[in-house]
Amino acid sequence: MPKLKLVTFGCQANDLDSERITGLLLREGYTLTEQEEEADLILLNTCAVREKAEHKVYSRLGSYQALKRRRAGLKIGVCGCVAQQEGQALLNRFPYLDFVVGPSQLTAIPPLLAGATRGVATARAAGYSYPATAPVQRQSGIRAWVSIMEGCDRFCTFCVVPFTRGRERSRPPQEIIEEIRGLKRQGYREVTLLGQTVNSYGRKLTPPVSFVKLLRHIDELAGDYMRVRFTSPHPSDVTDELASAIAELPSLCEQIHLPVQSGSDRILHRMKRGYTRDEFLEKVALLRAKTPDIAITTDIIVGFPGETKEEFRATLDLMQEVGFDGAFIFKYSPRPHTEAEQMPDQLSEDVKGRRLEQALTLLNRLSLERNRAYIGRTVEVLVNREDAKVDVGRHTGRTRQNKIVHFTGDELADGSVVPVAITGATPLYLQGAIAC
Numbered sequence: 001m002p003k004l005k006l007v008t009f010g011c012q013a014n015d016l017d018s019e020r021i022t023g024l025l026l027r028e029g030y031t032l033t034e035q036e037e038e039a040d041l042i043l044l045n046t047c048a049v050r051e052k053a054e055h056k057v058y059s060r061l062g063s064y065q066a067l068k069r070r071r072a073g074l075k076i077g078v079c080g081c082v083a084q085q086e087g088q089a090l091l092n093r094f095p096y097l098d099f100v101v102g103p104s105q106l107t108a109i110p111p112l113l114a115g116a117t118r119g120v121a122t123a124r125a126a127g128y129s130y131p132a133t134a135p136v137q138r139q140s141g142i143r144a145w146v147s148i149m150e151g152c153d154r155f156c157t158f159c160v161v162p163f164t165r166g167r168e169r170s171r172p173p174q175e176i177i178e179e180i181r182g183l184k185r186q187g188y189r190e191v192t193l194l195g196q197t198v199n200s201y202g203r204k205l206t207p208p209v210s211f212v213k214l215l216r217h218i219d220e221l222a223g224d225y226m227r228v229r230f231t232s233p234h235p236s237d238v239t240d241e242l243a244s245a246i247a248e249l250p251s252l253c254e255q256i257h258l259p260v261q262s263g264s265d266r267i268l269h270r271m272k273r274g275y276t277r278d279e280f281l282e283k284v285a286l287l288r289a290k291t292p293d294i295a296i297t298t299d300i301i302v303g304f305p306g307e308t309k310e311e312f313r314a315t316l317d318l319m320q321e322v323g324f325d326g327a328f329i330f331k332y333s334p335r336p337h338t339e340a341e342q343m344p345d346q347l348s349e350d351v352k353g354r355r356l357e358q359a360l361t362l363l364n365r366l367s368l369e370r371n372r373a374y375i376g377r378t379v380e381v382l383v384n385r386e387d388a389k390v391d392v393g394r395h396t397g398r399t400r401q402n403k404i405v406h407f408t409g410d411e412l413a414d415g416s417v418v419p420v421a422i423t424g425a426t427p428l429y430l431q432g433a434i435a436c
């Protein structure tokens with residue numbers, strides 16, 4: 001049986017695409033291997049969101065030249081956002097590369113493999129791209145990614161995603177419901193709905209379906225068996241109805257990842273984010289008014305072109321004002337085709353690096369404060385050893401707020417839901433002991 005080595009970079013959408021690619025290739029008779037040396041097919045599922053992510057792909061590809069010479073019959077393919085961005089240019093640059101496949105052409109992989117010539121499949125799908133009948137080989141038996149939309153129409157000036165994933169396309173609601181019904185039947189305890197701007201779901205469907213309506217349907221199905229999350233919502237589309245849904249729907253977890261990017265109005269405007277600092281703060285206040293216990297995490301970019309010291313301060317200040325539970329903080333990275341890449345006032349790596357350090361130091365303090373507030377409380381934890389990266393407790397799981405908990409207790413099966421008394425906290429996780 002031929003062996004596949006699959007390497008994944010990038011976001012949750014790519015994690016799910018890798019599960020789809022695995023499903024498609026297992027169906028073709030492949031088995032999985034971790035070893036490049038014994039693979040018959042090496043696939044890189046790539047990310048183009050920052051320059052560093054893209055460079056990782058090129059250096060990895062470079063290292064395959066010798067391998068390809070040694071192993072007759074080895075095929076190498078590139079999928080994902082770098083594939084979409086570069087297309088044929090990748091085949092030109094790496095003569096030993098066999099094929100290039102964009103994120104909406106995953107089902108083209110088996111036919112490309114069967115073909116004798118090198119190929120590129122990067123045509124855009126008009127509708128939602130992955131057929132409901134095509135397979136998904138999930139990594140976890142407990143948590144599942146469920147894509148509800150693809151692409152993005154927002155064109156934030158720093159972001160390459162609308163160019164790589166294309167325009168926003170929503171998946172028909174019946175397909176989503178059917179998939180979740182199937183997951184429940186298989187014993188999955190949690191689903192995370194995925195989309196680049198997940199809460200703008202359904203506007204372009206005929207007839208339109210609102211995101212909150214979809215959530216209500218899913219909640220009925222999930223009952224008290226499944227937890228439901230979604231990522232990433234856009235702040236502009238956080239409505240009163242959405243805030244109420246988080247408060248009211250039992251399956252919907254008390255957690256939101258709400259990317260703010262900057263705390264400065266001028267920078268937000270230059271990023272074309274579509275909201276001001278005050279508007280973002282109003283959304284946070286609305287969410288907290290309805291769900292006092294909600295955990296709020298975010299994405300932040302430091303060193304956007306022209307960001308002054310004061311404007312960077314405004315971001316630190318906003319972080320403090322909100323008191324985020326966690327954040328991904330990035331140095332601005334110029335991306336091809338984007339407006340911000342053309343802006344004249346690019347900052348030095350040095351300045352960006354220092355701002356990143358400062359923001360990370362503050363984040364550490366804030367998330368530690370937020371996590372310490374759980375000490376003395378008993379929380380509901382879904383046991384899942386996949387998060388067991390730090391060996392500080394016997395079990396690992398997540399709270400409804402999506403906080404990782406390492407805790408002690410008797411034997412427990414993955415997928416159990418248990419009460420845990422929290423006794424300690426770090427910026428990244430909680431510690432405790434089972435409370436029953």
Ligand code: SAH
Pocket residue numbers: 049050158159160161195196197232233234259261299300301330331332333334335
């Ligand atoms: N669709 C999501 C974000 C997708 S990209 C949303 O709109 O929230 C994930 C994160 O990468 C972004 O939130 C942003 O913080 C970061 N990012 C995107 N482009 C970037 C760039 N050019 N430089 C640095 N960080 C970037």
Ligand code: SF4
Pocket residue numbers: 152153154155156159160161162196197234
């Ligand atoms: Fe990129 Fe903005 Fe779309 Fe998010 S909303 S994917 S940051 S363009």
Ligand code: F3S
Pocket residue numbers: 009010011012013014046047048049080081160161164165
């Ligand atoms: Fe990267 Fe593409 Fe996701 S650029 S972040 S893999 S949408």
